[in-house]
Amino acid sequence: MRFVKHVCNVIIKMYNIRCNNCLISYAFKEDADIVLFDKEVFVNIKKDEIFTDPANKITDFKFDEQVADVFDDMINRSVPGYPEVVVMSGLFAERFVQSNSNCYDLGCSLGATTLSMRQRITQPGCRIIAVDNSLAMVEHCRANIAAADGTVPVDVWLDDIRNIEFSNCSMAVINYTLQFLPPSERRQLLQNIYDSMLPGAVLLLSEKVTFDEQQSSELFIDIYHAWKAHNGYSEMEIKQKRNALENVLIPDTVVTHRQRLTAIGFKRCEIWFQCFNFISMAAFKL
Numbered sequence: 004m005r006f007v008k009h010v011c012n013v014i015i016k017m018y019n020i021r022c023n024n025c026l027i028s029y030a031f032k033e034d035a036d037i038v039l040f041d042k043e044v045f046v047n048i049k050k051d052e053i054f055t056d057p058a059n060k061i062t063d064f065k066f067d068e069q070v071a072d073v074f075d076d077m078i079n080r081s082v083p084g085y086p087e088v089v090v091m092s093g094l095f096a097e098r099f100v101q102s103n104s105n106c107y108d109l110g111c112s113l114g115a116t117t118l119s120m121r122q123r124i125t126q127p128g129c130r131i132i133a134v135d136n137s138l139a140m141v142e143h144c145r146a147n148i149a150a151a152d153g154t155v156p157v158d159v160w161l162d163d164i165r166n167i168e169f170s171n172c173s174m175a176v177i178n179y180t181l182q183f184l185p186p187s188e189r190r191q192l193l194q195n196i197y198d199s200m201l202p203g204a205v206l207l208l209s210e211k212v213t214f215d216e217q218q219s220s221e222l223f224i225d226i227y228h229a230w231k232a233h234n235g236y237s238e239m240e241i242k243q244k245r246n247a248l249e250n251v252l253i254p255d256t257v258v259t260h261r262q263r264l265t266a267i268g269f270k271r272c273e274i275w276f277q278c279f280n281f282i283s284m285a286a287f288k289l
């Protein structure tokens with residue numbers, strides 16, 4: 004179990020996200036016309052020790068029960084900016100979700116983004132559809148949703164996001180999941196989402212990326228690994244996880260993401276968050 008606390012001083016808004024046995028509280032403070040962001044993190048979660056022991060043979064990474072059980076800790080220590088992206092997804096939901104429409108959380112894992120969106124949706128008649136193809140993730144996610152407060156109905160589907168028939172969509176979020184699809188199948192999924200979108204809808208896409216400049220790629224990977232070490236992962240854990248993900252997580256460049264989104268029909272797409280080689284984009288239908 005780990006226990007982390009970081010507090011800010013002047014709190015004007017407070018959000019709580021319950022996820023599994025973890026409570027993350029975010030506080031926002033405001034100074035004149037500048038909104039400063041700070042957070043209080045109060046975490047009590049199972050530690051990710053999956054790659055602690057040396058393995059004879061590294062097998063491809065799988066989202067099984069072992070991973071689902073420690074996922075809160077794993078993703079918070081492995082994806083820089085993850086808590087911010089989760090909270091900010093809620094702020095996008097508040098602004099973009101339209102009445103009587105569907106919102107999608109694709110590759111929902113434990114449901115953190117779903118809960119964040121649910122807390123901020125104000126429009127009537129909305130439904131969130133959270134999809135993941137890992138049974139372990141879906142079971143944990145359903146328990147998390149059932150334990151959380153909220154009036155917006157949530158359906159958690161055990162399915163491959165490539166099989167979904169999207170409809171009446173005002174917001175779709177695909178946080179750190181497109182990267183796990185074969186590159187040749189990414190465009191069709193995004194096209195399916197786009198085709199189901201209402202005018203004014205938004206797609207949030209968060210991904211690990213690579214860079215055309217090899218020097219930039221190497222630099223960001225290096226700093227990223229230093230950040231993982233700072234978060235308590237050993238060199239061996241970092242190396243073994245990297246090897247396990249090698250054939251499973253295939254990052255695109257920002258240019259590829261932009262070109263694909265534009266070719267599909269999105270009118271604008273902007274990077275709204277970046278930390279090292281992790282980005283979040285917002286793509287707008289109009």
Ligand code: GEK
Binds near residue numbers: 109115136163164
């Ligand atoms: C979060 N968005 O907490 N169909 C459905 N689910 C899939 C597929 C697929 N084809 N491929 C992978 N997944 C989450 C974090 S994690 C990112 C997303 C990470 C699921 C997989 O089972 C896992 O739960 C999730 O996508 C990726 O905001 O672990 O780096």
